[in-house]
Amino acid sequence: MKLDVRIHGRGGQGVVTAAELLSVAAFEQGLHAQALPSFGSERTGAPVTASCRISDLPIRSHDPISQPDLLVVQDLTLLRDPVVMAGLPEDGTVVVNTNRDLADLVHGGLVVGPAQRWVTIPANDLSRQLLGRPVPNTALVGAVAGMTDLLSPEAVATAIRRRFAGLGEEIAEANVRLAEQARDLVMTTTAGGDVRC
Amino acid sequence: MLRQVEGSRAVAETVARCRPHVVAAYPISPQTHIVEALSELVGSGDLTACEYLTVESEFGALSACIGASAAGARAYTATASQGILFMAEALPNASGLGLPMVMTVANRALGAPINIWNDHSDALSQRDAGWLMLFASSNQEAVDLHVQAFALAERLSLPVMVCMDGFVLTHAVEEIDVPGQDEVDAFLPPFRARQWLDPDEPVTIGAMVGPEAFTEVKYLMAHRQLRALDDVSQVARDFAAAFGRDSGGLLRPYRTADADVVVVALGSVLGSLADVVDELRDEGLAVGALGVTCYRPWPLDEVRRALREVPRVVVLNRAFAVGSGSILGQDVRLSVPAATKVHDVVLGLGGRPLTHDVLRRLVLDVVAGQVGSDTLTFYDLDHQRVATELARELADVPSAGGAS
Amino acid sequence: MSTTPLKLYQVGTFAAGNRLLDPDERTVQSSTQRASSITSGHRACRGCGEALAARVVMDAAMRAAGGRLVTVNATGCLEVFSTPFPESAWQVPWLHSLFGNAAAVASGVAAAMRATGRDDVRVLAQAGDGGTVDIGLGCLSGMFERNDDVLFVCYDNQGYMNTGVQRSGATPAGASTANTRPMGAGIGNAFGTGKSLPRIAMAHEIPYVATATIADLHDLEAKVEAAMALHGARYLHVLVPCPLGWGSDPSDTVRVARLATQSGLFPVFEAEHGTVTRVARIRRRVPVEEYLRLQARFRHLFGEPGRPDVVAALQAQADRDIARFGLDPEEES
Ligand SMILES: Cc1ncc(C[n+]2csc(CCOP(=O)(O)OP(=O)(O)O)c2C)c(N)n1
Ligand code: SF4
Ligand SMILES: [Mg+2]
Numbered sequence: 001m002k003l004d005v006r007i008h009g010r011g012g013q014g015v016v017t018a019a020e021l022l023s024v025a026a027f028e029q030g031l032h033a034q035a036l037p038s039f040g041s042e043r044t045g046a047p048v049t050a051s052c053r054i055s056d057l058p059i060r061s062h063d064p065i066s067q068p069d070l071l072v073v074q075d076l077t078l079l080r081d082p083v084v085m086a087g088l089p090e091d092g093t094v095v096v097n098t099n100r101d102l103a104d105l106v107h108g109g110l111v112v113g114p115a116q117r118w119v120t121i122p123a124n125d126l127s128r129q130l131l132g133r134p135v136p137n138t139a140l141v142g143a144v145a146g147m148t149d150l151l152s153p154e155a156v157a158t159a160i161r162r163r164f165a166g167l168g169e170e171i172a173e174a175n176v177r178l179a180e181q182a183r184d185l186v187m188t189t190t191a192g193g194d195v196r197c
Numbered sequence: 198m199l200r201q202v203e204g205s206r207a208v209a210e211t212v213a214r215c216r217p218h219v220v221a222a223y224p225i226s227p228q229t230h231i232v233e234a235l236s237e238l239v240g241s242g243d244l245t246a247c248e249y250l251t252v253e254s255e256f257g258a259l260s261a262c263i264g265a266s267a268a269g270a271r272a273y274t275a276t277a278s279q280g281i282l283f284m285a286e287a288l289p290n291a292s293g294l295g296l297p298m299v300m301t302v303a304n305r306a307l308g309a310p311i312n313i314w315n316d317h318s319d320a321l322s323q324r325d326a327g328w329l330m331l332f333a334s335s336n337q338e339a340v341d342l343h344v345q346a347f348a349l350a351e352r353l354s355l356p357v358m359v360c361m362d363g364f365v366l367t368h369a370v371e372e373i374d375v376p377g378q379d380e381v382d383a384f385l386p387p388f389r390a391r392q393w394l395d396p397d398e399p400v401t402i403g404a405m406v407g408p409e410a411f412t413e414v415k416y417l418m419a420h421r422q423l424r425a426l427d428d429v430s431q432v433a434r435d436f437a438a439a440f441g442r443d444s445g446g447l448l449r450p451y452r453t454a455d456a457d458v459v460v461v462a463l464g465s466v467l468g469s470l471a472d473v474v475d476e477l478r479d480e481g482l483a484v485g486a487l488g489v490t491c492y493r494p495w496p497l498d499e500v501r502r503a504l505r506e507v508p509r510v511v512v513l514n515r516a517f518a519v520g521s522g523s524i525l526g527q528d529v530r531l532s533v534p535a536a537t538k539v540h541d542v543v544l545g546l547g548g549r550p551l552t553h554d555v556l557r558r559l560v561l562d563v564v565a566g567q568v569g570s571d572t573l574t575f576y577d578l579d580h581q582r583v584a585t586e587l588a589r590e591l592a593d594v595p596s597a598g599g600a601s
Numbered sequence: 602m603s604t605t606p607l608k609l610y611q612v613g614t615f616a617a618g619n620r621l622l623d624p625d626e627r628t629v630q631s632s633t634q635r636a637s638s639i640t641s642g643h644r645a646c647r648g649c650g651e652a653l654a655a656r657v658v659m660d661a662a663m664r665a666a667g668g669r670l671v672t673v674n675a676t677g678c679l680e681v682f683s684t685p686f687p688e689s690a691w692q693v694p695w696l697h698s699l700f701g702n703a704a705a706v707a708s709g710v711a712a713a714m715r716a717t718g719r720d721d722v723r724v725l726a727q728a729g730d731g732g733t734v735d736i737g738l739g740c741l742s743g744m745f746e747r748n749d750d751v752l753f754v755c756y757d758n759q760g761y762m763n764t765g766v767q768r769s770g771a772t773p774a775g776a777s778t779a780n781t782r783p784m785g786a787g788i789g790n791a792f793g794t795g796k797s798l799p800r801i802a803m804a805h806e807i808p809y810v811a812t813a814t815i816a817d818l819h820d821l822e823a824k825v826e827a828a829m830a831l832h833g834a835r836y837l838h839v840l841v842p843c844p845l846g847w848g849s850d851p852s853d854t855v856r857v858a859r860l861a862t863q864s865g866l867f868p869v870f871e872a873e874h875g876t877v878t879r880v881a882r883i884r885r886r887v888p889v890e891e892y893l894r895l896q897a898r899f900r901h902l903f904g905e906p907g908r909p910d911v912v913a914a915l916q917a918q919a920d921r922d923i924a925r926f927g928l929d930p931e932e933e934s
Contacts, residue, residue, distance in 0.1 A: 240784035
């Protein structure tokens with residue numbers, strides 16, 4: 001078993017934290033994991049990438065993920081960058097943070113690669129409701145956990161609580177709820193067959 | 198205890214458990230997370246009896262460590278890239294004076310052009326400075342090497358550099374067993390300086406030496422460096438006995454027995470290399486890897502023994518000597534029989550990723566005879582880009598002798 | 602008298618902001634002829650004070666130098682965000698060498714210009730506060746002390762922003778940075794550390810030393826022009842808020858800079874040959890708290906339990922500088 005996740009977003013959106021949360025949740029569940037940020041010299045708002053490897057075997061390599069099983073796209077505008085989709089196999093999955101629906105994205109020419117599975121999640125909206133700010137990363141972590149059925153809600157919650165401990169219980173708990181909501185959302189919307197186009 | 202933690206954080210916590218008295222550091226990417234975490238550990242009171250100096254430059258950082266060590270304190274610093282160059286004058290001073298201290302180098306390319314990403318040109322540029330240089334192949338080894346480094350430094354009264362790949366290791370979050378305080382205390386005795394600035398027994402440190410004795414002093418230095426090889430092995434053995442895992446030592450061979458091709462490398466690429474070796478072995482190719490953990494002093498005899506029977510050796514250089522050739526490859530060439538084919542390749546400079554695919558292709562190309570063995574090969578070079586630029590340069594240059 | 606082609610037309614007149622002023626008094630930035638020494642498209646954060654200051658400084662210097670200007674840049678945010686390979690935002694000859702040597706490199710450029718008979722080319726060096734007050738201080742002091750013909754501009758955002766917001770010798774007491782976190786009884790960056798580089802520069806008795814902020818761009822331009830009218834070593838220290846490192850809202854950058862001056866925490870003045878010649882008096886004095894509260898780096902000083910003692914100590918620091926430089930609005934008669 002292995003799951004290679006690559007996360008694309010913009011500086012300030014918590015891309016690196018998202019990869020770290022996934023890896024900690026996987027670790028909590030007795031799996032092996034590795035989160036690898038690919039740092040640029042960029043400033044707030046610039047594209048940022050991070051990877052997370054999850055496996056039931058110890059992980060030895062440290063190269064960036066070039067063939068992800070799952071892509072998380074935290075900012076819709078990034079979909080126009082060919083780098084984002086690079087290396088995604090035919091049966092790969094893309095999770096996009098947007099409140100537009102899939103048909104709308106297809107219409108806008110943002111969905112490429114016919115055989116891939118696409119899931120949309122309004123992570124910014126969810127985050128605004130629960131945190132008062134659009135920080136999409138914990139919602140997307142919850143969504144990935146739900147879709148892959150690899151990480152339990154408890155493991156995700158533990159990872160979030162540990163990571164946000166310094167920010168106070170209120171913020172940590174709001175993030176836990178955020179991840180759970182996103183998880184529920186993808187589990188209901190994607191239940192009964194993959195979203196394909 | 199095994200934890201999912203960032204490499205830098207794990208190193209900082211481990212350094213803290215080694216109870217340094219003085220930490221002096223200047224921020225530079227990708228070392229920053231280590232020294233930031235240490236400042237937190239001092240600020241929070243987790244690391245007591247430690248002075249954390251926010252110095253004004255790397256020259257100040259290493260110089261403060263020199264002063265601290267000469268005053269009988271356990272001293273630590275960390276740097277990378279331009280920072281180690283800014284320390285350059287103080288590096289052979291620390292080793293020449295025989296002052297124990299530990300420095301982490303979060304390996305990063307040297308400018309110009311400025312580049313913050315990983316290769317080995319920073320540390321290798323200081324390979325003759327008289328420091329012991331240990332390279333970590335994983336974050337677990339990086340952590341463990343720091344404990345060993347303090348032990349070695351103080352046993353030998355010499356400075357020790359622990360090199361770990363910048364970003365690739367320093368910023369990776371993975372499972373790491375950070376040694377507990379009791380374990381470290383049991384392994385690392387309190388620091389007792391060989392000589393220090395003691396008002397009760399005054400010593401002079403750093404006197405001038407003229408032509409009448411300079412060569413002898415230098416000879417003794419070289420001799421001590423070579424003797425350190427035994428200590429590196431011994432400390433690694435002691436460590437394995439105390440902590441129950443293999444880390445450090447001189448070399449890290451991986452499936453080299455009966456290998457037709459062995460890839461020699463420093464640092465974190467050994468993880469991906471091991472994956473590639475397994476894959477190719479499954480496909481019937483007799484391939485192995487040899488990690489060099491102790492780069493200085495160079496373990497000549499051990500490398501010779503490890504590669505004696507190997508017909509083809511690939512040296513993976515992540516730095517090179519401009520105008521001369523390879524660095525690691527030169528050391529390897531001196532350690533193998535003349536008949537051995539040494540394929541000296543440069544790749545992974547300035548953060549260009551050393552992916553599984555690149556490594557696999559490299560080995561297959563070597564086996565297929567497509568990589569030369571007399572010159573340095575820039576393996577992951579964009580030939581197209583270089584050719585275009587060279588053509589442009591040639592067109593620009595006025596022909597010699599002016600109007601002819 | 603030169604005229605500026607007008608693009609604005611409103612309320613039935615050509616009046617628009619400082620276009621009412623005599624052309625001589627208008628800001629360089631309002632001119633369509635400005636050099637645009639740093640073009641748009643660079644990678645600074647939203648609301649970056651350093652990017653704004655650099656643009657204004659460079660354009661003013663270009664005008665003063667009649668376009669004959671060379672600039673040397675230390676490593677730091679400005680250098681990194683303006684030159685992402687294969688792009689460059691610079692429309693002037695620009696050289697980045699290292700982090701700590703900008704002043705000496707600029708001295709070398711100035712010497713070369715002199716030696717090769719190109720004295721008309723002016724030299725401007727620029728660095729962040731780290732490249733100025735810490736690692737660059739030795740070279741800078743040498744440049745001052747030889748009175749080399751260089752204008753050195755420090756963009757002071759009070760920390761090492763390029764490497765992720767660590768403390769510098771220009772970081773104020775009480776500020777939380779990546780290596781001065783307020784842990785336990787700690788307050789963040791300690792009192793009694795750091796230095797005032799403008800006053801150190803003055804101690805070299807160089808022809809011109811000035812401070813400015815991006816809250817008053819007109820004043821900033823005027824100071825660049827004053828400096829460029831002189832020869833020898835000149836030093837300009839510009840306060841440039843950094844939304845990322847200060848934890849202030851990007852839309853508050855100018856406001857934060859103004860509050861720094863109006864609280865007395867950042868005195869704005871000019872000095873010639875070691876003597877203060879002019880100060881910008883405070884127009885509406887505000888308590889330091891008003892300035893501090895806009896910035897997350899001081900968040901731990903407020904709320905429960907907060908550190909009123911630290912706020913009071915910072916107020917005392919402001920009061921001391923107000924007295925030292927005579928910034929008090931009341932003293933004006
Ligand atoms: C010798 C050396 N040490 C450290 C660094 C890493 N470094 C690059 S920029 C920088 C901080 C820049 O701070 P500042 O000068 O205040 O400029 P800012 O980025 O804040 O504008 C540091 C520490 C370096 N490039 N060279
Ligand atoms: S970190 Fe600060 S100084 Fe650097 S670009 Fe962003 S706002 Fe400007
Ligand atoms: Mg700065």
